[in-house]
Amino acid sequence: MIERIARPDEVRRWPGSIPVSHRYTPGVAGQAFLETLRDRGVILGSRCDRCRYTYVPARLFCERCFAELAADVEVGPAGVLRSFAIGFVGVEGEPLESPLTLGLVQLDGADACLLHLVLDHSDEPLEIGRRVEVVVKPAGERTGSILDIEGFRPVEG
Amino acid sequence: MGAGMTRFMRRAQETGKELAWEASRAALESCELTLDAVDAVCLTSAPDAFDGVHMKGEYLSDGAGAFGRPFIRTYVGGGSGVFTAIQGWYTVASGMADVVLVVAEEKMSSTQPHPQAAFLTIFDNVLERPLGPNLLWIFALEMNRYMSAYGLDKRDIAAVAVKNKRNAADHPAALLGRSDITVEDVLASETLAWPVQRLDVSPVSDGAVALVLASEEAAERITDRPVWIQGVGWNLDTAYWTNRDLVFPEYVRNAARAAYAMAGVTEPRKQIHIAEPYDPFDYKELHHLEGLMLFDPGTAPEAARDGVLNRDGDLPSCPSGGLLGVGNPIAAAGLMKVAELFWQLRGEAGARQVPGSPERGVAQAWGDLMQVGTVVVLGNEGGPPTTATRLPDSPTPPASTPGHPLTEAEFRGATGAVEDAVDARYAWDAGVAISRFLGGLREGRILGRECRGCERVLVPPRMFCERCFRGTDAWVEVEPTGVVQTFSICHVSWDMKPLETPEIPAVIAIDGSSGGFLHVLGEVDPQEVRVGMAVEAVWKPVAERTGSILDIAYFRPVRGGAP
Ligand SMILES: [Zn+2]
Numbered sequence: 001m002i003e004r005i006a007r008p009d010e011v012r013r014w015p016g017s018i019p020v021s022h023r024y025t026p027g028v029a030g031q032a033f034l035e036t037l038r039d040r041g042v043i044l045g046s047r048c049d050r051c052r053y054t055y056v057p058a059r060l061f062c063e064r065c066f067a068e069l070a071a072d073v074e075v076g077p078a079g080v081l082r083s084f085a086i087g088f089v090g091v092e093g094e095p096l097e098s099p100l101t102l103g104l105v106q107l108d109g110a111d112a113c114l115l116h117l118v119l120d121h122s123d124e125p126l127e128i129g130r131r132v133e134v135v136v137k138p139a140g141e142r143t144g145s146i147l148d149i150e151g152f153r154p155v156e157g
Numbered sequence: 158m159g160a161g162m163t164r165f166m167r168r169a170q171e172t173g174k175e176l177a178w179e180a181s182r183a184a185l186e187s188c189e190l191t192l193d194a195v196d197a198v199c200l201t202s203a204p205d206a207f208d209g210v211h212m213k214g215e216y217l218s219d220g221a222g223a224f225g226r227p228f229i230r231t232y233v234g235g236g237s238g239v240f241t242a243i244q245g246w247y248t249v250a251s252g253m254a255d256v257v258l259v260v261a262e263e264k265m266s267s268t269q270p271h272p273q274a275a276f277l278t279i280f281d282n283v284l285e286r287p288l289g290p291n292l293l294w295i296f297a298l299e300m301n302r303y304m305s306a307y308g309l310d311k312r313d314i315a316a317v318a319v320k321n322k323r324n325a326a327d328h329p330a331a332l333l334g335r336s337d338i339t340v341e342d343v344l345a346s347e348t349l350a351w352p353v354q355r356l357d358v359s360p361v362s363d364g365a366v367a368l369v370l371a372s373e374e375a376a377e378r379i380t381d382r383p384v385w386i387q388g389v390g391w392n393l394d395t396a397y398w399t400n401r402d403l404v405f406p407e408y409v410r411n412a413a414r415a416a417y418a419m420a421g422v423t424e425p426r427k428q429i430h431i432a433e434p435y436d437p438f439d440y441k442e443l444h445h446l447e448g449l450m451l452f453d454p455g456t457a458p459e460a461a462r463d464g465v466l467n468r469d470g471d472l473p474s475c476p477s478g479g480l481l482g483v484g485n486p487i488a489a490a491g492l493m494k495v496a497e498l499f500w501q502l503r504g505e506a507g508a509r510q511v512p513g514s515p516e517r518g519v520a521q522a523w524g525d526l527m528q529v530g531t532v533v534v535l536g537n538e539g540g541p542p543t544t545a546t547r548l549p550d551s552p553t554p555p556a557s558t559p560g561h562p563l564t565e566a567e568f569r570g571a572t573g574a575v576e577d578a579v580d581a582r583y584a585w586d587a588g589v590a591i592s593r594f595l596g597g598l599r600e601g602r603i604l605g606r607e608c609r610g611c612e613r614v615l616v617p618p619r620m621f622c623e624r625c626f627r628g629t630d631a632w633v634e635v636e637p638t639g640v641v642q643t644f645s646i647c648h649v650s651w652d653m654k655p656l657e658t659p660e661i662p663a664v665i666a667i668d669g670s671s672g673g674f675l676h677v678l679g680e681v682d683p684q685e686v687r688v689g690m691a692v693e694a695v696w697k698p699v700a701e702r703t704g705s706i707l708d709i710a711y712f713r714p715v716r717g718g719a720p
Contacts, residue, residue, distance in 0.1 A: 012587035012595055012704060014283050019652075020274035021578035022209030022267045025571040027172030028561065034573035060171075061178040063219035066185065066192040144572035 159188030165484030177220030206275035235524025238491015263486035297645030325482025385539025390415025400672030409448025679711030
């Protein structure tokens with residue numbers, strides 16, 4: 001039933017792509033979060049009193065009980081490093097000039113963790129449970145992007 | 158039990174999950190339930206490429222209330238919205254859940270430069286995409302075939318667009334309601350791919366819709382005014398769209414037969430009081446009404462012309478305003494039709510209410526590779542006899558319609574917006590049959606495969622027959638001539654930019670083969686092209702052939718050939 005390919009030059013492949021790109025807008029809660037980060041340099045979360053849970057970044061609704069939430073809780077700027085990973089290769093598998101450290105941080109006052117880079121730790125080994133704080137770019141350089149946060153920096157205490 | 162929806166918008170400020178949550182919350186609030194009452198969640202959303210989120214079902218799950226619950230996303234293209242109601246139905250009917258939240262979401266505005274990009278690969282990457290197809294080709298070719306087969310007047314088809322945009326003027330969630338539109342407006346709108354004009358087409362949209370379904374026992378606790386799902390059905394036509402009968406949607410009839418049998422509907426035209434057929438294009442509503450056996454083949458256009466389909470007509474069709482009027486966020490649009498029946502049958506449709514206390518309706522959607530029919534029959538009777546309650550005279554108002562539209566400028570200037578392209582490239586294998594077919598083209602020969610089971614010759618060839626489900630038997634060479642089954646005159650590219658020279662895609666039945674295949678016509682005045690015209694392949698010079706579908710430069714009329 002299945003024919004063997006007798007002549008390899010008959011095997012045909014068509015190179016191509018799907019010519020699509022996307023414009024992602026941050027949504028109702030995402031916009032409140034990013035505008036506050038830009039304007040005030042603080043991190044906003046959303047508190048659900050019923051579920052006793054504070055989401056970060058801010059959300060429009062509670063995924064546990066479906067209550068409508070506001071971007072109404074300032075969290076951080078310090079928190080606890082809950083996990084980290086060190087990346088030595090990029091998306092294509094190419095080696096990175098300097099490794100990137102990613103941290104999952106539970107900011108003070110929040111239940112959810114925030115993902116960002118961990119900065120300035122090369123002189124000492126990182127440990128889960130370590131206190132860190134958010135480093136935000138200077139006011140004039142902030143544009144309303146998650147990159148307005150430079151990353152987390154270990155602190156004493 | 159309940160239904161809710163967001164506004165349908167060209168560009169929503171809400172993210173996809175925020176849209177899903179707004180619709181889901183509205184649906185739960187409409188029947189005074191909270192998320193705690195939900196046992197399982199069924200979600201649908203069409204291609205991931207619209208939102209630009211891979212694994213979109215999982216991304217949307219929290220907005221659909223799926224956190225900590227059994228959850229499934231189903232996806233049958235444009236047919237998804239009605240299909241997810243079917244999925245919700247069997248999640249309840251199987252005994253898996255008493256209360257199911259059914260959610261449909263689509264956010265098409267993310268896709269750049271145009272959502273059509275997400276559809277390009279539904280064309281065969283080796284045999285069709287080299288021709289530079291536009292998604293509109295499929296619809297234009299089908300519409301022309303439908304019109305040609307019955308000698309239809311485009312005015313009668315345009316009456317559907319007028320009816321739906323006028324109906325939508327009464328829908329608080331509608332994107333394109335227009336109470337003053339006329340048939341002349343439709344006929345004067347820009348020609349995109351003849352016979353399809355701008356106002357024959359439903360708009361790209363963002364939006365979400367949700368329903369609450371419940372078992373008979375749970376329904377008794379939740380409401381004294383349930384609407385029942387009386388029947389469901391779905392069916393697929395062949396995956397080779399150029400081999401389909403483009404005149405009649407057999408797959409819709411098959412799906413409708415299943416749904417009617419379950420619902421005990423034996424005379425649909427008498428027993429169905431409202432229809433919400435799928436109307437991404439005006440002709441498609443008519444096509445589908447015929448597939449739903451509500452009109453004889455070829456007669457739905459007269460019904461549109463004569464007002465039979467109007468809200469106060471004998472068979473109100475798309476009283477919501479449909480996709481043409483309310484909008485077409487693909488998967489959400491289909492579920493909007495089921496929600497509309499729910500509101501209509503409860504007498505809660507407000508200004509859209511169909512007169513005469515309708516008791517049964519049918520909703521239908523269409524999609525996949527344009528070959529799935531999904532059908533749901535809803536009615537006021539059903540469930541345990543004791544719960545069949547007469548409707549009260551003063552209905553509760555319909556659920557509110559949240560949603561925040563953005564202007565183009567707000568969309569472009571939104572704080573924190575990120576633009577990105579998935580940098581994925583592909584190499585599509587032509588496969589066993591098509592590799593040999595392409596080798597034949599390089600030699601100036603058109604090769605097919607013969608199936609002795611159904612006595613068909615398949616061009617382009619395939620190694621198995623999808624009807625007999627057996628291997629095909631032998632290679633045959635056919636003549637490089639054929640007959641135009643349908644054609645379009647296309648004025649726009651796939652990203653909706655105007656073309657300097659219109660293209661003439663056509664489905665051509667190659668002489669000696671069964672079914673048609675897609676190519677373009679040349680050496681002909683577009684006005685002279687006719688269905689039934691005899692054409693012949695014009696080959697590229699031997700030295701320029703590469704073993705590609707483009708080794709046939711185009712087809713041209715046979716000189717002195719048939720009209
Ligand atoms: Zn909550």
